[in-house]
Amino acid sequence: MDHAAARSWTESWVTAWNSHDLEALLAHFTEDVTFRSPVAAQLLGGDGVVRGKEALRAYWAEGLRRIPDLRFEVVGTYVGVDCLVVNCRNQKGGLVNEVLIFDGPLVREGYGTYLGDDADPAGTR
Structure with a gap:
């Protein structure tokens, strides 16, 4: 992934998040995506691993x-080989990183990561 492609992908991704357009957001992911997040464990229970696009939806x-006020401001993007890290600030001012592994133009594996001392990254408690 080059920097121009990363910028374009990230703009589309953050626009989908900030407009709460779930279908536009999911269009960035493969059908068999795996996503890991401590927020998933908080919201859904279990181990925080979400398997498949329907489960991600x-x-x-x-x-x-x-x-309902969820939104992100992109702070930076970091490009690797077949991967992208998007560093953002959420609606509460907390820093969040999405670590995304690509299969062609779509994400096949993702990790939501949060500042270590943030006890409730989703702001759900």
């Missing part, structure tokens, strides 16, 4: 329901 729909 359910997870993010619940997140948007519980956090």
